[in-house]
Amino acid sequence: MTAAVDTPPDDVLRVDGLDVSTADGRPLVKDVGFTIRAGERVGLIGESGSGKSLTSLGIMGLLPEGLRATGSVRLAGVDHELIGADEKRLSRVRGNDLAMVFQEPMTALNPTMRIGRQIAEVLLVHRARPDRASAHAAAVELLDQVGLPDPAAAARAYPHQFSGGQRQRVVLAIALANDPALLVCDEPTTALDVTVQARVLDLIVRGVADRGAALLFITHDLAVVATACERVMVMYGGRIVESGPVREVFTRPRHRYTQGLIAASDLTAVDDRGRLATIAGSVPAAGDFPEGCVFRNRCAKATDLCATRPAWTGTGPDAGYACFHPVPRGHGGVRAADTTDHQEARRG
Known part of the structure; x- marks a missing residue:
């Protein structure tokens, strides 16, 4: 298990080397690490099967039977490691310091x-x-x-x-209810119609802002992240492949997977045959992603080099990317005007 690291005063959550695996050792989430600062709103995006929900459940200590989390999850104000903590300790944290909103409310x-x-x-x-x-x-x-x-x-x-x-x-x-330090939302607006979705999203953002809480928002909807979050993490194959400020990542993506997600989200862009952009292939079954770069079997730019794991390039775990063939600057993003800073919009 990764040694626990004390959470700095301005960090609400610190995740280090988080792995989620099956009972027979098949990896589903691999070496995930990031921090969330007090009051920060962070999005976690990726296709279904990328490992987003398993990451959140590993943090919350709510993994299904047969799955195991290792690594370190530390929460500000909590004097013990969450990974490996017994249910009694976790129950004190959940609903008090750490709370979650699921996709389907009737399950909660x-x-x-x-x-x-x-x-x-x-x-x-x-x-x-x-x-x-x-x-x-x-x-x-x-x-x-x-x-x-x-x-x-x-x-x-x-x-x-x-x-x-x-x-x-x-x-x-x-x-x-208990003014948690961190609210985790796992696709909370997906099942709602567009009008209701916007209202619930605004309530979530206002709710955490009024309490000074941080937000981890899991979704496949890039527009929701552009509206509600300040920073975004892109996940594929159980790994974080890119992370940074929303405006930076969405307008100047560096990872080829991020570029594909952004292109596929643009419903107004079509080729000369009138076809929408898609990412070639499909997401492999959990635990069946290739070694090395997890995206290499769907990437048009993949080479033999991609059979090894790319190093993280950036200023830290919360700003950078892991790709041998990054997108050149100024290619593959959306216009800056299409990304919305929710805080500025509310002030306006």
């Missing part, structure tokens, strides 16, 4: 409990409120903060009485 809600009680339970378990009356009052206030009409009536309702967007607001209220 108890269908037999009223909404208000579910929020109140989180406050009582972590001793954020001294009794049920004050916890219920706080639950109603949280429902108001996430924009549910008539929050008192909403607190008396059951999950099935709400729409998908409303249920996701409830899950967000639960996640933010």
Whole structure:
């Protein structure tokens, strides 16, 4: 196991050498490392099967049975290593210092409990409120903060009485109830229609900003990252292949996979036959990525050199790329005007 490193005061989360593997040792996430600073909003993008959700579940200590995480995950304010910690210790951290919003809200809600009680339970378990009356009052206030009409009536309702967007607001209220230092969101808007998606996304950004919390936002939607995040990490084959400020990565990508993602996300760009851009091939099954550069079997620029693992080029784990044949500067990105700085937009 990688030796634990104390988290600097301005770092909320520090991940070092995170690996996720099956019981028989097949690697699914390999040597992932990054930091998230206090109040920072970071996106984690990549195609389905790239390892994004496994990374978040490894951080949270919620991996399915049969999978094992090694490495180091340190959270500011928590005096122990999260990797390998027992369930009792992890339960104290989850919902208090570290919270998560999943893609499907009904997986996080108890269908037999009223909404208000579910929020109140989180406050009582972590001793954020001294009794049920004050916890219920706080639950109603949280429902108001996430924009549910008539929050008192909403607190008396059951999950099935709400729409998908409303249920996701409830899950967000639960996640933010104890003012966590870091909120992890795993595709929280994917199942919602565009209008509802925008509203929920804005609630997430406002919720973490109001609390001074950091955000790790996992998605395959580059537009969502451009709207909500300041920094982005690109994942493929269980590895981080590029990382940096959103505007820098999206307008001047260096890794060939990042270039492909950006091209495929542009629904207005077509070739002379009217076809949209795609990345050749498909994502291999988890654990079946090639050795060396994990993207080499889909990359048009791959050479024999790519059979070895490319070194990280950059100023640190949070700014750089790992590619033998990087995209030349000024090629393969989107216009700077197409990337949105959410904070500036809100101030405007």
